[in-house]
Amino acid sequence: MAEKSPVVAAMSEAELDARHAEKMRKKKAARDKILATKTVEKGLVIVHTGKGKGKSTAAFGLVFRALGNGMRVGIVQFVKGRWETGERAALERFPDAVTITAMGDGFTWETQDRQRDIEAARAAWERAKALIMDDRHDLVLLDELNIVLRYDYLPMAEVLEALRAKPPMKHVVVTGRNAKEELIDLADLVTEMEAVKHPFRSGVKAQKGIEF
Amino acid sequence: MAEKSPVVAAMSEAELDARHAEKMRKKKAARDKILATKTVEKGLVIVHTGKGKGKSTAAFGLVFRALGNGMRVGIVQFVKGRWETGERAALERFPDAVTITAMGDGFTWETQDRQRDIEAARAAWERAKALIMDDRHDLVLLDELNIVLRYDYLPMAEVLEALRAKPPMKHVVVTGRNAKEELIDLADLVTEMEAVKHPFRSGVKAQKGIEF
Numbered sequence: 001m002a003e004k005s006p007v008v009a010a011m012s013e014a015e016l017d018a019r020h021a022e023k024m025r026k027k028k029a030a031r032d033k034i035l036a037t038k039t040v041e042k043g044l045v046i047v048h049t050g051k052g053k054g055k056s057t058a059a060f061g062l063v064f065r066a067l068g069n070g071m072r073v074g075i076v077q078f079v080k081g082r083w084e085t086g087e088r089a090a091l092e093r094f095p096d097a098v099t100i101t102a103m104g105d106g107f108t109w110e111t112q113d114r115q116r117d118i119e120a121a122r123a124a125w126e127r128a129k130a131l132i133m134d135d136r137h138d139l140v141l142l143d144e145l146n147i148v149l150r151y152d153y154l155p156m157a158e159v160l161e162a163l164r165a166k167p168p169m170k171h172v173v174v175t176g177r178n179a180k181e182e183l184i185d186l187a188d189l190v191t192e193m194e195a196v197k198h199p200f201r202s203g204v205k206a207q208k209g210i211e212f
Numbered sequence: 213m214a215e216k217s218p219v220v221a222a223m224s225e226a227e228l229d230a231r232h233a234e235k236m237r238k239k240k241a242a243r244d245k246i247l248a249t250k251t252v253e254k255g256l257v258i259v260h261t262g263k264g265k266g267k268s269t270a271a272f273g274l275v276f277r278a279l280g281n282g283m284r285v286g287i288v289q290f291v292k293g294r295w296e297t298g299e300r301a302a303l304e305r306f307p308d309a310v311t312i313t314a315m316g317d318g319f320t321w322e323t324q325d326r327q328r329d330i331e332a333a334r335a336a337w338e339r340a341k342a343l344i345m346d347d348r349h350d351l352v353l354l355d356e357l358n359i360v361l362r363y364d365y366l367p368m369a370e371v372l373e374a375l376r377a378k379p380p381m382k383h384v385v386v387t388g389r390n391a392k393e394e395l396i397d398l399a400d401l402v403t404e405m406e407a408v409k410h411p412f413r414s415g416v417k418a419q420k421g422i423e424f
Contacts, residue, residue, distance in 0.1 A: 209278040
């Protein structure tokens with residue numbers, strides 16, 4: 001919209017208004033036509049991946065939207081310490097509607113112990129499978145599952161099998177960089193968060209309320 | 213990680229563990245070194261743009277993270293009806309910490325009335341400016357401001373001026389497709405949400421808890 005053609009620039013406000021109304025009418029008609037074809041209701045497998053920020057944050061937004069709608073949510077964190085502060089405190093406002101499981105000590109850069117990571121991943125995954133199959137939860141968030149899959153701490157085949165066997169209306173959200181192709185193929189909705197600009201580059205540190 | 217070199221494939225579990233520990237030690241050292249240089253604390257201008265899903269949802273996640281941290285949040289919605297259901301119900305759990313303003317009837321495809329949209333945008337922007345300047349709010353979300361800027365309903369210069377004049381510790385989050393270059397230039401953190409796969413393509417409709 002930044003570049004105006006000479007024709008548009010010469011239009012009066014009234015002409016601009018009429019042109020706008022016509023354009024919006026057409027857009028709305030096109031949009032209504034598309035929406036009418038969308039009739040399927042089903043639980044979605046949603047993947048947030050990419051190197052940018054917002055993967056877990058958007059998943060967290062989905063969790064609150066679901067909670068606000070009276071849905072029940074199960075969360076498994078595959079990376080330690082990610083939801084320790086702001087998120088947990090906010091989730092405590094919905095004590096009966098949400099369960100959170102953290103993966104043992106979780107995968108962290110602190111660990112450096114592959115066998116312990118593999119065991120923790122296995123325990124967290126067993127919990128995740130139970131939540132996926134359990135009808136009491138409408139939405140299950142597997143936060144940073146992709147990092148565990150990337151390090152081959154869990155067999156991808158087992159994860160795909162559980163997602164294929166999920167109750168039809170259950171939503172499952174998977175986050176983390178480097179989502180594997182097989183998971184993307186199976187998913188209904190995949191969003192890649194791409195970093196256009198990051199404040200770390202100018203020396204800004206992680207801050208309360210933004211990063212944690 | 214999917215492709216293993218013949219050397220790695222031939223390694224014993226113990227060798228893999230040792231190799232992993234060494235790799236993680238190096239990663240952690242590199243990461244700690246970078247983190248030590250991040251010392252600046254400041255309020256950020258954050259932009260979520262792109263054609264994918266998750267722009268408002270991630271902003272909504274930031275809002276809850278901030279609320280969980282005891283921060284106070286102001287929200288102005290520049291598009292009608294976006295936060296009507298799940299989000300609003302969830303935000304009601306934090307009655308003293310959040311204020312929400314919707315832009316008149318808001319911009320919708322239903323309107324088709326350019327003058328009314330411009331007036332509504334102006335009123336919402338005046339409210340947004342007050343929230344940005346008001347020390348009682350730590351984070352201000354201007355949801356879908358980009359659409360208003362895209363249609364030139366507000367002068368970009370005025371928006372940039374307000375963002376430059378904001379209190380130093382205040383965070384401002386702007387969402388919406390087609391973020392303009394001037395805003396991206398000014399922002400500290402810009403994430404582009406890119407749609408890799410969307411369930412609309414297979415006839416799935418917008419669903420409670422996911423889309424609204």
